[in-house]
Amino acid sequence: MxxxxxxxxxxxxxxxxxxxxxxxxxxxxxxxxxxxxxxxxxxxxxxxxxxxxxxxxxxxxxxxxxxxxxxxxxxxxxxxxxxxxxxxxxxxxxxxxxxxxxxxxxxxxxxxxxxxxxxxxxxxxxxxxxxxxxxxxxxxxxxxxxxxxxxxxxxxxxxxxxxxxxxxxxxxxxxxxxxxxxxxxxxxxxxxxxxxxxxxxxxxxxxxxxxxxxxxxxxxxxxxxQLDKNLKKRRSILDTYRNALMKTRHTQFGIQDIDFEINGYGFVAILDSKPSIAQQFALRYEVATEMAFPQTVISDSLEAFERFPYAIPCATRGVRFPLYPFLGNQQIIQIEKVISHLP
Missing domain, CATH: 3.40.640.10 (Type I PLP-dependent aspartate aminotransferase-like (Major domain))
Known part of the structure; x- marks a missing residue:
C-alpha cells in the first residue's frame, strides 16, 4: 500500500x-x-x-x-x-x-x-x-x-x-x-x-x-x-530523514543550524537529478511524493535564473516526502530507505 x-x-x-x-x-x-x-x-x-x-x-x-x-x-x-x-x-x-x-x-x-x-x-x-x-x-x-x-x-x-x-x-x-x-x-x-x-x-x-x-x-x-506531542514526533521523523539524505548527493531545503527548532511541517529534498526519476523511484517503493513548490508567483518565469538564482532550483528540483505524526515505524523506515538511496 x-x-x-x-x-x-x-x-x-x-x-x-x-x-x-x-x-x-x-x-x-x-x-x-x-x-x-x-x-x-x-x-x-x-x-x-x-x-x-x-x-x-x-x-x-x-x-x-x-x-x-x-x-x-x-x-x-x-x-x-x-x-x-x-x-x-x-x-x-x-x-x-x-x-x-x-x-x-x-x-x-x-x-x-x-x-x-x-x-x-x-x-x-x-x-x-x-x-x-x-x-x-x-x-x-x-x-x-x-x-x-x-x-x-x-x-x-x-x-x-x-x-x-x-x-x-x-x-x-x-x-x-x-x-x-x-x-x-x-x-x-x-x-x-x-x-x-x-x-x-x-x-x-x-x-x-x-x-x-x-x-x-x-x-x-x-x-x-496535543501540540507538543505532535511536534516531538514530527521533529523526530524529520531528523531521521535528514540523516538519510546526508548519505546522498542531494541537499535538504531550509535552515540547517542546530539552534533552529523546526516544526516538522514537511521534508523537502533539493535534488541533484531530474525530479521525475526520483519520484518514480520512490513510487516503486510505495512512497508518494510531490513537487514542493508546484504553484508559485514565479511559476511562469522559471527561466529567469538571473533574477531568482536561489528560488528556481527549489521550484524546479524540490521534492517533498510524507511527514506527519501518524506515520508508523515501518513506514518511517521505508521512507528513510528511499531517501537514503535517491538516484
Missing amino acids: IIQLEKPTLRRKDMDAVLQTMADEKIGPGELTQQFITLLKNYMGDVDFVFALRDRYHALSYALTAIGVGKGSVIGVSALSPKFYVDVANTLGATLQIFDVDPETGVLSFEEISRYDTSMLSALLLYEPYGNIPSDSAWNSLGLPIVEDITESFASVYNLRKAGSVGNIVVCSFEESCIVSTAGGSAILTDDAEIGSSLETLLEYSYPYLALPSMNAALGVVQLS
Whole structure:
C-alpha cells in the first residue's frame, strides 16, 4: 500500500469534540471559537488582538488592508510565495514585487530587500515555507509594515525567536495538513493597537459571517492541547530523514543550524537529478511524493535564473516526502530507505 503524502492528525479526542458540538446544536461561531482564540493567544505570547476566520484568503486580505494596502500599493514577496498571493493582491488593487529567497532559509531575502529602494514598496508579505523562518531579526529597520504568514512555520523557533515575531501582523492558516488543523480556517494576530483597531473596524459587520465555526474550532482546541506531542514526533521523523539524505548527493531545503527548532511541517529534498526519476523511484517503493513548490508567483518565469538564482532550483528540483505524526515505524523506515538511496 502506498504511503500517503499527507494525512490529518485526527485522534478520537478530535472526533469526540466535533460530535459534541453537533450534539449541543452549537456548530456555528460561539464559545469554542472564543476558546480556540484564547488558547492561540496564550501560545503566541498573549497577543492583544486575535480574529479567527474561515479561510486564509480572507485573513490575508483583511491583514493587508489593515496595514494600508489598497489600490496602487506594491507588496514585496518572495519568489517561492504561493500563487494565490497574486489573487489576493489583485482583489485589493495592489501588485506584487517579487524578490529572490535567502539561500539558507528559503524565506524572502533580507539582503535583496535591503538593496532595493523600499520607498517603492507599500508592505512586505513574508511566506515561510516548510517550517522555515527568517534568520535576520532586523526587519523592522526597513520601515515597512510586514504581514507574516506563518501557516507553514507555526511553532518553529530560531534562537528562542518564535515564528510570528517579525510581522506587525501575523496570519496563520489551519488547513487539513497544517501543524494544527481546524479542517479549514485562519487567524489574524497583532499586538499593534492601531492595526488591531483597524481590523475591528473592518470586521465590524462581516465578522459574524466570516468567523471560524465552533465545529472547526473544536478540532483546534484539542489539537493545540496535543501540540507538543505532535511536534516531538514530527521533529523526530524529520531528523531521521535528514540523516538519510546526508548519505546522498542531494541537499535538504531550509535552515540547517542546530539552534533552529523546526516544526516538522514537511521534508523537502533539493535534488541533484531530474525530479521525475526520483519520484518514480520512490513510487516503486510505495512512497508518494510531490513537487514542493508546484504553484508559485514565479511559476511562469522559471527561466529567469538571473533574477531568482536561489528560488528556481527549489521550484524546479524540490521534492517533498510524507511527514506527519501518524506515520508508523515501518513506514518511517521505508521512507528513510528511499531517501537514503535517491538516484
